Amino acid sequence: MPHSESTPEQQEAPARTQLTPTMEDTTLNLGNGGLTDEDLLMADVEDVESPPVVAPAAAIEPPSSAPTTKPASPEEDAPVDIKQETKSEVKLEDLFEGMDSDSDDEFSSKNNNNKDVITGQIPPSSPGPAAPAGSNPDLLRVFYQLLFPWRYYFQWLNHSPQPTPDFKFREFSLWLTGGVVFRFQSYATLDLLRKDVFKHLPERIEIGPIYTANPRDRKTFRNSSAFRPIAKELCFDIDLTDYDDVRTCCDKATICIKCWQFITMAIKVLDVALREDFGYEHIMWVYSGRRGAHAWVCDRKARNLDDHKRKALGNYFSVVKGGEKTGKRVNIRRPLHPHLARSLDILKEHFLTDVLEAQDPWREEDRAEKLLQLLPDIKLRQALKEKWEANPGRSSTAKWGDIDSVAKSIPSVNAKDLLEAKQDIVLEYTYPRLDILVTEQRTHLLKSPFVVHPGTGRVCVPIDTNDLEGFDPLDVPTIGGLVNEIDSDSSGMVKKEGEDEDKKGADWERTSIKPYIDQFRGFVHGLLREEREFVRVKREREEEEGKLDF
Amino acid sequence: MNRIDAKRRNVVDHRKKQFAEATYQPQQYPHRLNFYTTPPTADITLEQFEQWAIDRLRILAELEACSFRNKTPAETAAHMEPLLKKYLPLDSTSSNHSQLFAQRQKDHYSHFILRLAFSSTEDLRRRFTRVESMLFRLRFQGDDMRERNAFVRTLNLDWEPVSEEEKRELATELAATVGFSGKRGQPTVQEEEWSKVDWERVPDLIEHRKVFVKRGKAYVPSREQQSMVMTEFNSRLEKALELTARALPRLDEDDRLTPILNHLSKNFIAPDSVYTNSSSAIEGAEISARNIDNLSQHFPMCMQHLHRTLRRDSKLRHFGRLQYTLFLKGIGLNLEECLVFWRSSFNKMSDDEFNKGYRYNVRHVYGDVGGDSNRRSGGYSPYSCQKILTEHAPGNGEAHGCPYRHFDEQNLMALLEGVGINDKVVLQGVRDDKQKQKFHMACNRVFEYVHKNEVRRAKDEGVMTAAQLETIVHPNEYFKRSYLLKNMGKIAKKEGDGDVKMDG
Structure with a gap:
């Protein structure tokens, strides 16, 4: 049974042409000398990690575009707000002066009020102070534009510089504020994905499998074998609610560093087993934003496992069985x-x-x-x-x-x-107690890394397995904190306008999300190296076979 | 690359070819077992065609019934032995039986005939693969060791042998493999022949942690070859069936075979696993949301437990809702009533929350919304015992599943006593059944105890035939039978009325 299939009408994203000039501009801006190996690898992907604040916002939400899902969306207001934000820089500074100590905390309603003051006026649709930071559209816009590691994200899912079916036929689902879910979305390029995300500002993005064909066309296939999932990262999901019968410090949605240790030990056990028993190497652990962790095993072999084998693997890791009525649960x-x-x-x-x-x-x-x-x-x-x-x-x-x-x-x-x-x-x-369905079914959606948890405002950052003990879930960057960091830093950036080199650095590099994105980049590069090797070996083999033919 | 070399291409004139003798190699059957890779080529009569297929079908249906009744492999083998001898004998090469060739030919041909009959839909294909695998496994286990090894060698499965040195190195790990606990009669690690394969090829050994696995390679002792052979058999058959399905339309023109094949596939419907809507409706019963509490006395324990949990907590988790909704659908509760039932049961949440989170799922189950195929097929079918027993064992805070299987003894006894089953003999019987993993037996035992008076009466008066009183393997069947027995007098009268009307 699908968890929610609210079958939204699939929208053709409007304003595609309007966006293009801006994108090109930014590409030009960034395309300076001294390209590294990775840059060359990515030469075809428009690299717009750090567009200037004003331009893309204005381009993405042009006054003419009318998102159909949000009845009272801030079409007119959004660009205006942000412009004001940058224009009134001095005022901004003043406002945030005394707040630095707050910036690491969760985004409280107090901060939210401030935000409204900053933008000068309250946009008609923006949720009141009671709305959680994680679904505040203003914060989300800044987050997706300046802080989300789009480029590495694309490399991670695409496994190659040119958009491949791995990316094009991948299902994304966007969860908008207010409970609307767009399922079976797919994007031919990174830019289209980004544009759609900027447009809808989803409070949550989930990743599904790679299908045999474009998920948007799924209804045009007559039989189920023409449209079916073929690959997905092997995923594991551990959630602290499954530990409610053994933890005494918290229950339900609450967690603390004490019960987080259950996750820590689970990661240790699974990580070493996946590596030593199954020989997987590209394993990324991600904090789920509230009370759990996800593993993404990205090795090619793991991605191509069918559901039957995933089930076998999941059961290999299921030791604690049954529920309250089962009595002794480990046999x-x-x-x-x-x-x-x-x-x-x-x-x-x-x-x-x-x-x-x-x-x-x-x-x-x-x-x-x-x-x-x-x-x-x-x-x-x-x-x-x-x-x-x-x-x-x-x-x-x-x-x-x-x-x-x-x-x-x-x-x-x-x-x-x-x-x-x-x-x-x-x-x-x-x-470890696993949510086994996440592992067993390729079609199961899983929350994407680096999105913001709508309830807590925390970013779903990767967890460094070399320093598991050092990870504190209550200490990860929050969307409110990050946006504050950017705001308080933007004046410095303006002053150093002359220095081109400095400008190249993306905005996230000056915030506390940097170590996490660095870690993600390292992970993705490792994966890409292996993918390139795979392609090379495959090509050589084909060439050899070709030689034999003639 | 795939093009056939021009020089090697067969250039016989097609006009000549049509009348030429087929140049197939005559088939030999050197082994008792068969992977069914080569289709049959010789001529057989139509009578043989039909008879052989029916004989094999009988075997397969019986095998499936065994699995529905949760028989252990040993019991299944014992049960099947006489039947196999009668309908599909297959003797070992060493027996030097005079009918050896004929037996193997029949086995070979009947398999391929049934392939034709059961490749048309995915559902049929899946079932066919499952029962054929069961048959193959049964024979594989019964085969003589030497002949089996000879057969396996012909399959060309590339297994990498484990060297003596590696065996020594991994001695401790390998010793933890099932069956190497150092007991008497078991081979030692050094004596055993080990082979190394990708773990993906032996998923069922991995699933139960039966073998040691290191860096993606599973270390499989020769005894466990079966697992690999079975995986291979399964995957090859699945692929072949897909191909058959694609070729099937071309058969349509043959008006001799098609009717036989259609007839065969229709006869392969196991009443146990499919519970159709038509058979579920009970005349005269008031099946409505407000009557569920009253009807729940006729529910099997799994559903009673769900019902009690729902009443206690005012909520059920996903799989509990699914299992229960389908059951209610199966007893004839219509969609509107079902929505009313869930809405009133989830009395701690707002309408909005219910509509957002739950309404859709109930409608989906009934086939009211969802994809085209879901709507056309009227949603999901109610779960059989088989499904409840084997799929999605309940976890934390979940109430679905089969209490006889998923509860521990203490909780099960508490549950049974809670519904008023206090008879010591019955409870002990249930305990024994549970220990022997005969969950059906336990459930039927409880049924018989609860309905013992009615069953006796029904037998005495001949209201129900023996067939109608055989082992229950579906929760909805439990309900139906329970309801009919408890209301025997009323319903019999009603039916009488109906007959009169028909006559008039």
């Missing part, structure tokens, strides 16, 4: 599979510190009951129960230690069974 065979033995090694430490100490899951009596149910031997359970009832409020760490000490005095306990039960408990509390 694995002995001897431990090498993958599980390795995972257990990684997870043991986390179990002691991040679960027993930080979460203290068995302190209350009723919660400790759950632990007892997972242990073998009725006598052992009885003895532990009595002991814990005698000293209420014993910590989980102490209780965990009690199991062994009490077991020693009971002869009927089988040491091997107990050890295995304890291993199962460690896995039940720490082993």
Whole structure:
């Protein structure tokens, strides 16, 4: 069943011609000397990482264009607002002077008010102060124009400098503010995608599979075999809500650094297994913006897996099974599979510190009951129960230690069974819990990296697996913070107008999103190198075969 | 590159060719097993054509029934043995049976005849592949080790053997492969022949973590070859069926074969797996949103659990909604009533939220919206036990699935006692069934207990035939039978009235 197929009428984007001159201008601006290898690779893609603030905004939302979905969209107001923003620079400065300390915080309603003041007037459609920052159209416009790493994004999905079917037949879906979803969108070039995004300012972009044909034409095919998904990155989705029965610090949508550790350990286990067991190399972990993380495995081999094999792979990683009624949720065979033995090694430490100490899951009596149910031997359970009832409020760490000490005095306990039960408990509390459908189905949409989470305003940034412990989800850049950084920096940029070199740098380079985009760029370059190698080998092989033919 | 070399091209005059003798190689069957790569070429009579196909079909239908009833492989093999002997015998080469050639020929030809009959739609193709694979697996397991290895060698599957040195290096990891726990009677790692293949070729071994995998290569012991052979069999058959489907239109002109083929494919409808709308309607029952609470006493445990969860939490998660909506659709609740039912059940949310998040999905299930094919086929069919048992095991906070399978014993007993099943013998029986993974048996056991008086009466009075009382393998069948039994008197009378009217 599709999650939402609100079948919007597919719109032909208007104003295509109006946009072109501006784009060319910017290309010229940027096309200066000293091209690097990557630049050459990308020579055909219009590189407009940093268009001047005024020009594209005016071009993209020309007064004549009339988006059909937003009844009260700021057609006239949008360009005007932004012009004012740049004109009244001095005033801007003043306003943000005292706010620097705030800029890292989530975009609060207070900031939102300020924003309205900056633009001089409140656009008729712009949501009031109560609207979350992540779906504020003004912020989104600045974000998509100045901060979104379009170029690397295109390279990442396209796997080649020229637009290939990998990009052209890829489904994008745009989620607009107000619950409208455009599904099955596709774009022949990066520019068309950008233009559509600028036009609709979606609060969320999702990525679907690459189809056999253009997704926009899907209704013209008579049978299902002519239009079907053929490739997609292998994806994994871990969500903290699936840990609600083992985390005590937060629940539902809330998270803190304590329960984030569940994600940290999940990433460690999956990442090493994907690399060592399955031989994948291009794995990107992305923070989902609120309470989870996604993995994108981009190796060619992984992209081409069919659903059946994805399902097998997903099940390889499903160890904690069932729900509240299942009772003991980990039942694995002995001897431990090498993958599980390795995972257990990684997870043991986390179990002691991040679960027993930080979460203290068995302190209350009723919660400790759950632990007892997972242990073998009725006598052992009885003895532990009595002991814990005698000293209420014993910590989980102490209780965990009690199991062994009490077991020693009971002869009927089988040491091997107990050890295995304890291993199962460690896995039940720490082993990654996946949303399996994301992995199994190529058609499943997944939120794109680098979009903004509409609820929290946080950007879905990549997570550095070399410094997993250093990642704090509450500390990632927010859209409000980033736009503030740009605003407070723009005056400096004007002053240095003369220096051409400096101007080449994109706006994001001066904001706190830089390290994340740098990381993404490194990842994409690694992927592209391999793709180029693949193309070269393929060509050589074909040439050789060609030689044999003649 | 693909063009045939001009010199090698066959330049026989087509006029001559039409009347020339076919120059096919006569077929030999050196092995008992067959991958069915070469189509048959010799002539057979129409009677043979039909008879052979029917015999094979009988076997395949029986195999499918076994899987619906969740029989274990061993039970299936035992059940099938006499049938196979009767309809589709296939003896080993070493038996030196006089009919060896005839047996293999029949096996070969019947397979290809059924391919023609079952390639027309994707649904049929999928089912055919599934049951043919089951048949092949059954025979593969029953084959003599030496002959099986000889057969596998002819398939040209490129398996890279693992060197002695690598075996030593990975000894600990390999020892964790299933069946190498060092027990008596099991081979050691060093004795076993291992081969290294891309993991994509043995997905089912990977899925259950049965083999060690390193950097994309799975280390498969010779015993597990079966998995690879089966994958190969499946994928080749799938491809071949697609091709057959494309060639099928050309057969239309042959008015001798087409009727036979159509007849064959129609007979391959398993009543268990497809629950059609026409068979679900129960006369005289009030199936409406407000009556669901009352009707829920006739629901099987899976649906009762969903119903109770829904009433308790005022919500259900995605797969729970899906399973339950389809069931309700199956018992004859129409779309309007179904929307009323869900709206009133989700009583903690606003109309707006309901309309945005849920209304569409219910309509989609009924085929009221969605793609062309969805609307034309009237939405989805209600889930069978098979589907509920095997697909999408419930996770956190989810209430769908089969309680007999997905609950642990304690919770299951609590659930059963909660609906008033206190008989110790029945509960113990359910426990045993669960342990033996016979979830159908458990469900039917509960059904029989709950309806024991009615069933006896129905048998005594001959209201229902034995066929109508066989094992239930579909939740909607459970409901229907339960409702009919409990309302036996009323309905029988009604039917009588109907007859009178017809006469008049």
